[in-house]
Amino acid sequence: MFFTRKAFPVQFNEHLPLNTLIENIVFTVFDTETTGFQVASTDRLIEVAAVTVKGCQVQSSDTFRLYVNPERQISQEITELTTITNEQVAGAPFALEAIEQFFDFVQRNETSCLVGHYVAFDVLVLKNELKRSKFHLKKLQHIDTLDLIGFLAPSFDMRDLEKYAQAFGTRIYPRHQALGDALTTAYLFVELLGHLKDRGYSTWGDLLQVTNSPARHLSF
Structure with a gap:
């Protein structure tokens, strides 16, 4: 039997003229933590967090963070890595509610674009959690800092976020x-x-051009 997944209700401020200056764009930078890397099958979301970038400035007072109940045990290895315990997530919202709250934060800030470091993984996490609740995401613009680094400093091939932060x-x-x-x-x-x-790259069109990637959209 064929089951049709419903479109997840989220709206971005994404219809920007290509000549819009980057400093006039609101970005939401986000990250997820999970019980492991097999997020299409057995592993689940345990934390999602985000911060707004507006006027090319980090709005450090405008953040979002939420633990998520994964409906399975968190291994000792993951607890040691993330510091997240089974006790901390026991009373936390389930994935669908957590993702709804995350996107409420995104929309409240009139975000035009999501940003992440190796964002494809975080996208996959959201995709599979929503799939479990019979939802799919429409296209949402996102940028990977790895693509931007690849354009600005193509000789860098570290992938580790901390090493890039140290380098810059x-x-x-x-x-x-x-x-x-x-x-x-x-x-x-x-x-x-x-x-x-x-x-000399100062516009939305410039940013899209230099970070152009087949995986730039959340299209599921």
Whole structure:
């Protein structure tokens, strides 16, 4: 039997003229933590967090963070990595409610674009959690800081967020915690935007061009 998944109700401020200056765009930088890497099958979301970037500045007072009940045990290995315990998530909302709250934060800030470091994984997490609740996401614009680094510094091939933050001299927050990684990514992203502007790339169209990737949209 064929089951049709409903479109998840989320609206972005995404219809921007290509000549819109980057500093006039609102970005939401986000990160997730999970019970493991098999998010299409057995592993689940345990934390989601985000921070707003507006006017090419990190709005550190405008953040979102939520633990998520994964409906399964968190291994000791993941607890040691993330500091998230089974007790902390026991009374937390389930994935669908957590994702709804996340997108409420995104829409409340009139976000035009999501940003993440190796964002494809975080996208996959959202996709599969929504799929379990019979939802799918329409196309939502997103940018990976790895694509931006690949354009600005193609010789860099470290992938590790902390090493990139060190290389570009930006702030580093606690690792493998969704809010810490979101904040670290946000400050790295702002620094990268500065380098982009120094090279003469200043508009939304420029940003889309230099980060062009087949996986740039959340299209499920």
